[in-house]
Amino acid sequence: MPKKIRVLIAKPGLDGHDRGAKVVARALRDAGMEVIYTGLHQTPEQIVETAIQEDVDHIGLSLLSGAHMTLIPRVLELMKTNNMEDVTLSAGGIIPDEEAEMLKAQGVVGVYGPGTPTQEIVDFIKNTVKRK
Amino acid sequence: MTEQNNEVSALAERLESGDRRAAARIISMLEDNDTGARDIIKAIYPKTGKAHIVGITGPPGAGKSTLADKLTRAVRASGRSVGVVAVDPTSPFTGGALLGDRVRMQDHFTDPEVFIRSMATRGWLGGLAKATKDVVKVMDAMGKDVIFVETVGAGQSEVSIIQAAHTSIVVEMPGLGDDIQAIKAGIMEIGDIFVVNKSDRADSARTVSEREMMLDLNQSKAAWRPPVLQTVARDNKGIEELLVKIDEHMVHLRDSGQLDDYFKKQVRAEFEDLLREELAKYMLEEYTAKNVLEKVLEKLERRELDPYSAVQQLMEPLCKK
Ligand SMILES: Nc1nc2c(ncn2[C@@H]2O[C@H](COP(=O)(O)OP(=O)(O)OP(=O)(O)O)[C@@H](O)[C@H]2O)c(=O)[nH]1
Ligand SMILES: [Mg+2]
Numbered sequence: 001m002p003k004k005i006r007v008l009i010a011k012p013g014l015d016g017h018d019r020g021a022k023v024v025a026r027a028l029r030d031a032g033m034e035v036i037y038t039g040l041h042q043t044p045e046q047i048v049e050t051a052i053q054e055d056v057d058h059i060g061l062s063l064l065s066g067a068h069m070t071l072i073p074r075v076l077e078l079m080k081t082n083n084m085e086d087v088t089l090s091a092g093g094i095i096p097d098e099e100a101e102m103l104k105a106q107g108v109v110g111v112y113g114p115g116t117p118t119q120e121i122v123d124f125i126k127n128t129v130k131r132k
Numbered sequence: 133m134t135e136q137n138n139e140v141s142a143l144a145e146r147l148e149s150g151d152r153r154a155a156a157r158i159i160s161m162l163e164d165n166d167t168g169a170r171d172i173i174k175a176i177y178p179k180t181g182k183a184h185i186v187g188i189t190g191p192p193g194a195g196k197s198t199l200a201d202k203l204t205r206a207v208r209a210s211g212r213s214v215g216v217v218a219v220d221p222t223s224p225f226t227g228g229a230l231l232g233d234r235v236r237m238q239d240h241f242t243d244p245e246v247f248i249r250s251m252a253t254r255g256w257l258g259g260l261a262k263a264t265k266d267v268v269k270v271m272d273a274m275g276k277d278v279i280f281v282e283t284v285g286a287g288q289s290e291v292s293i294i295q296a297a298h299t300s301i302v303v304e305m306p307g308l309g310d311d312i313q314a315i316k317a318g319i320m321e322i323g324d325i326f327v328v329n330k331s332d333r334a335d336s337a338r339t340v341s342e343r344e345m346m347l348d349l350n351q352s353k354a355a356w357r358p359p360v361l362q363t364v365a366r367d368n369k370g371i372e373e374l375l376v377k378i379d380e381h382m383v384h385l386r387d388s389g390q391l392d393d394y395f396k397k398q399v400r401a402e403f404e405d406l407l408r409e410e411l412a413k414y415m416l417e418e419y420t421a422k423n424v425l426e427k428v429l430e431k432l433e434r435r436e437l438d439p440y441s442a443v444q445q446l447m448e449p450l451c452k453k
């Protein structure tokens with residue numbers, strides 16, 4: 001049996017909409033991945049601990065709250081403390097270009113703006129995981 | 133090979149000291165049927181057999197995950213550690229799965245004494261029960277005191293997962309009216325405790341009395357009459373009472389000697405399954421390699437041979453004394 005790609009889709013922060021996250025989760029499932037979905041209002045600690053226990057290949061964060069410049073670096077930091085070099089992180093939401101570049105410099109492998117076709121996200125995650 | 137052995141024993145050691153990343157890695161190896169998986173089980177087997185395994189089954193949306201969440205809270209309050217295995221179906225069309233049981237269990241994500249793992253059914257065809265049992269073993273070896281296994285109660289492989297638990301909880305909710313379904317699925321026979329969740333709903337009392345009636349009809353000489361409890365898992369109501377029954381059931385198993393029987397049965401079933409599987413695999417590979425299989429299959433297709441005789445012929449060299 002070929003190894004399944006496991007992805008955690010998490011929603012950190014305080015905003016209360018997860019429609020976008022659910023659409024992405026479903027698209028990844030339809031592409032044959034195992035998607036762990038954890039619901040709203042996750043702290044970076046909860047996200048990283050879940051990623052550990054579920055042994056995922058990739059974490060996809062969905063943010064609308066505008067707190068991405070604190071939440072995402074915190075998740076990256078926790079991933080480092082836990083030696084999760086083999087796990088990649090991407091983020092979707094309203095993130096201005098220059099901040100997206102800063103996040104990428106810190107280790108985020110992909111940033112998707114609103115309206116990114118789900119197929120693009122699916123392909124991106126597939127290729128990222130395959131490359132490892 | 134030795135390198136792999138070293139890796140395996142290092143992982144097993146880390147697991148025993150409660151290392152969550154080692155546990156997670158090992159579970160993935162078991163799920164992927166990785167070559168190291170077998171060695172892992174060899175290494176951890178002596179450490180297993182201590183946890184209380186509690187199966188939670190029932191129709192979609194009955195509240196199984198919410199119950200598992202609230203039960204976890206209650207078990208933690210009693211000072212014990214918890215493992216949760218939440219099984220959700222793999223899509224037969226895409227091979228993917230959406231594993232959402234964790235949504236109800238958020239409170240426990242950062243409790244180091246709680247380990248939760250979501251599992252997809254994948255294409256196991258009956259092998260699911262084996263994979264689940266192996267994952268339970270990992271959490272057992274890790275030292276978790278109580279392990280909850282959540283599955284949707286449909287199909288044979290789910291039933292066999294639940295049969296592998298010490299205590300099986302069948303969760304229902306009011307107004308489903310699927311008594312016939314329940315009997316058909318053999319759920320009446322496997323439940324040690326029945327829970328009518330969502331008892332905040334009006335018709336819950338009727339569901340309870342229907343269940344009680346069926347259990348009375350079903351009455352065997354067994355010393356344990358499955359209780360029927362009401363819960364409102366969402367509001368944490370009835371959970372303490374449920375945990376009391378779960379613990380009582382374990383005491384009952386111990387006192388009545390059924391726990392010993394359980395282990396005997398489990399060990400035997402597991403051994404027989406594995407032997408059957410390995411033997412069949414070995415034979416198929418052997419006869420494929422020797423080009424025998426193809427010829428036999430051709431004869432079968434042409435109806436020159438029947439399957440019983442074919443198997444008998446292939447078995448002959450094995451049966452020689
Ligand atoms: N009214 C009411 N709703 C409840 C109760 N317990 C759970 N729910 C709700 O029922 C829905 C399903 O709960 P889950 O715990 O996800 O049910 P489940 O059986 O695990 O569902 P699957 O894993 O999808 O089969 C959720 O919206 C819960 O909030 C309850 O006691 N009363
Ligand atoms: Mg559930």
